Amino acid sequence: MEKDADVQDDSLFEQFVAERVDGLLRYGYVLTGNPHDAADLVQEALVRLRGSWERVRRKHGLDAYVRTTMTRLHVNIWRRRRREYVTAALPDHAYEDSPYEGSCLWDALAKLPRRQRAVLVLRYYEQLTDAEIAAVLGISRGTVRSQASRALDKLRGDLPAIVENMGYVT
Structure with a gap:
């Protein structure tokens, strides 16, 4: 049995x-x-x-x-x-197995610290709430929000270079 x-x-x-x-x-x-x-x-x-x-x-x-x-x-x-x-x-x-490697957006994401990238992935890729992200990472909801804010600020700082390299006119 x-x-x-x-x-x-x-x-x-x-x-x-x-x-x-x-x-x-x-x-x-x-x-x-x-x-x-x-x-x-x-x-x-x-x-x-x-x-x-x-x-x-x-x-x-x-x-x-x-x-x-x-x-x-x-x-x-x-x-x-x-x-x-x-x-x-x-x-x-x-090694170039990924379609994302070498793209300006991917390079900007790769520059983020691990926790900030994890927060963005959980929020925008997995579509988890702040409370769920906090539970996954073992941090407070306030830390989730601050890490997301810092990560987005860094990405916004890189936005002009990303837009320029993608061929968009600013």
Whole structure:
């Protein structure tokens, strides 16, 4: 009887992953700006979900659980690794797998600190409220609003260069 429950849990978990992995990868990419880091975030979040599947699967917030895990991992990643990667060998060419890399808007977003970018992604990409963003990031609603305001101010400061490079006449 216990084996049947384990097989059913495995089946439900596999079904959840199959249905949502593409959306989670897109969300991870918007958070990180890098397809490899996005895949790492998704993988780590799904590993954590599987570890707590028995407890979490009965709740209705599986997607929120995974997105919250991904966002917290992303925001805290600076504690575990540096921004620069020191290597003795230089790459032959730049990695250009993303249609966004090199665009002025993407470059401006990439310059934002991790928490500010996370707040904007959660607000405008995931369309979460300030209270939901605060819960995901573990910060107050006031901090959410101030981080969003600072991020938008920085983007507004870069707006003339973005508009100029996109070919619009100002």
